[in-house]
Amino acid sequence: MRTTFDAVIIGAGPAGSTAAILLALAGWSVALVEKQTFPRRKVCGECVSPPTLSLLAALGIEQQLDLRAGPDLRRVALIRGSRNVVADFPEARNSTYPWGRAIGRETLDTVLVEQARTVGVEILQPYSAREVVGGPGAWRCGIRRQAESSITTLSTPVMIAAHGSWEALPLAGPQNRREQRPADLLAFKANFHEAPLEPGLLPIFSFEGGYGGMVDTGGGVTTVAGCLRRDRLEALRREQTGASAGDCFEAMLRTECVGVSEVLDQAFREGSWIGAGPIDPGIRLRADEGLFRIGNAAGEAHPIVGEGISMAVQSAWLLCMELLRARAWQGGPDCDVSWQRIAARRYAREWRHVFLPRMRLAFAFAHACMRARSGALFLALASLWPGLLSEGARWVGKTRCAINPDAVALIGGAMHSQ
Ligand SMILES: Cc1cc2nc3c(=O)[nH]c(=O)nc-3n(C[C@H](O)[C@H](O)[C@H](O)COP(=O)(O)OP(=O)(O)OC[C@H]3O[C@@H](n4cnc5c(N)ncnc54)[C@H](O)[C@@H]3O)c2cc1C
Known part of the structure; x- marks a missing residue:
């Protein structure tokens, strides 16, 4: 088995697979480590926003999306007790997909991993990352194949954590175990x-x-x-x-x-x-950690807004764009890791700019809905003005893409020349 790569990515959810495809298309050697065998069921509402559908299509899975996703999502309803309010979803005008669609994670995650394999990513599945040590320029990741005891060590200058949020990464150093709480x-x-x-x-x-x-x-x-x-x-x-x-x-x-x-x-x-679960909404991203976090490993919004897959895919794009740009500027040997620090700072800044407002809104919306009085009040407001639901969808990012369309066109071009 090959053990040295330009990047090692832990976790083949939408975040990990997206990053793997993008870096492989840019010519990097990439290992994608996933502990579960696909297809697998995953707790998720499975809705994908219009801009994210465009980003997924640019990775080369457009045909599978078109064939296997559900219908265009044109309307949203809010149901509480015996009442409900229906409103139109806003149309994403500058996207190839004006409407969101839903697609089972059994399909989406499998299709993405297969696409990663097609563009040359080394898929290590079912392998679990058991240990991550080192730092930028010289990471080592110990992986173990399911039902086996021996550990293989991968070496890489760039380590990307895309392991979701259900469990912690096996990093060296103390790990905090969360206490169970009634509000979990x-x-x-x-x-x-x-x-x-x-x-x-x-x-x-x-x-x-x-x-x-x-x-x-x-x-x-x-x-x-x-x-x-x-x-x-x-x-x-x-x-x-x-x-x-x-x-x-x-x-x-x-x-x-x-x-x-x-x-x-x-x-x-x-x-x-x-x-x-329990789900763990909040920010885990730090600019000075050394490894790069994407998807839920970087931060998680309350899933009431169904933006998690979008945050996973869009954060992977944001990171890869910054990594590629910073490495091109540096132009020097990989052992000089100052380009990684530049990419980390720029990525963290952009991540907060794009995702923090969505996370705050999701938090407010979730907490309003979970309580009897505020939930009833929210429904009453939405009954008076259904546009609140449409605007809410716009505010949480259903129509906006964090990624520059030029970058998307570039990747689309690379896909077609494959
Ligand atoms: C109830 C609910 C409803 C939701 N509804 C929606 C929705 O409608 N739309 C939406 O966009 N989002 C929704 N989400 C959120 C969405 O599911 C997540 O945000 C999304 O899965 C995050 O993707 P990811 O790639 O970051 O992580 P994940 O999808 O969690 O993938 C992480 C992968 O890493 C692997 N892994 C973990 N540890 C290791 C290890 N040590 N070694 C190797 N592999 C490892 C896991 O097996 C997994 O496959 C919902 C979430 C919940 C809980």
């Missing part, structure tokens, strides 16, 4: 068939202690995903002894959100609910 948000997802969901509608639901959404992800599948506070879930489980956490979540949805039960009553569930 646990996440759930299940797929349903034959759900009579209005085509192109994305319903978001809010209830005491949580929020969620459902969407047509293509191929006759409707995904239902959401988050619920730990204390609320524990209370529900005490009432329904023996029921799984996911079943309690579904029963609560059916009782408390009429619009959801109307859809689910006519649908049938495929398999059981999957759960994950």
Whole structure:
């Protein structure tokens, strides 16, 4: 096995695979380390915003997106109790895709990894990163293949963390384990068939202690995903002894959100609910850490706004553009890592500029929706002015792309010459 690369990327979610494809297209040798075998189910609402669809298409997966994603998402609904408000999604005028679409993570993540393989990325899967030591210019990453005990060490000047947010990276030094808290948000997802969901509608639901959404992800599948506070879930489980956490979540949805039960009553569930979390919204990115963080490993917004895949893909693009630019300026040997410091500073600044406002809005929206009084107030406001939902979608980045269109055209050109 080859063990020395220009960059090693840990995690093949949308962030890791996007970065791997971009760097490989620029001529770098890249290893992408992923511990799970794909396709795998993933707790996610699976909605992708219009600008992110364009970025994914530029990576060369346009055909698969067109064939396998759900319909254009043209309207959004907010459901609480027995009430709901429907509004138009804003159109992304400067994007190849004017509307968002949803696509199952079983499909999206697999297609991206296969595309990475096609452009020359070394895919190390299922391998888990067990140890990351060193610093810019001289990183070492110990990886272990599933069900084996021997460790292989990869060497690289550039280390990229794209491992999501469910667990910490095995970095040298003390790791803080988070205490369980009543306010922790646990996440759930299940797929349903034959759900009579209005085509192109994305319903978001809010209830005491949580929020969620459902969407047509293509191929006759409707995904239902959401988050619920730990204390609320524990209370529900005490009432329904023996029921799984996911079943309690579904029963609560059916009782408390009429619009959801109307859809689910006519649908049938495929398999059981999957759960994950607690989710950990917040910023983990630091300009001085030495390794580069993208996607949820850099920071996470409350998933009520469905921007996580966008943040993953867009942050990967932002980082790769800065890495390529800084290395071209430097032009010197790789052992001089001042170009990495320049890229880190510029990336961190740009990341905050683009994503911090979205994260703050997502936080405000999530917390308004999870509480009885503010949730009812928000719904009342949206009933009076449905445009609040449309504008909210615009404010959280559904129509804006963080990436310069010239860069996208350049990558598109490189893809076509492959
Ligand atoms: C309930 C819910 C609903 C959501 N709905 C939406 C939505 O509708 N739209 C949207 O855009 N976002 C949504 N999100 C957010 C979205 O799922 C995440 O933001 C997105 O998956 C982040 O992508 P990523 O590439 O950073 O990380 P991930 O997708 O988490 O990928 C990380 C990968 O790293 C691998 N990994 C981890 N540790 C290691 C290791 N040590 N070695 C090797 N591999 C490792 C994991 O196996 C995984 O495959 C939702 C999230 C939740 C919880």
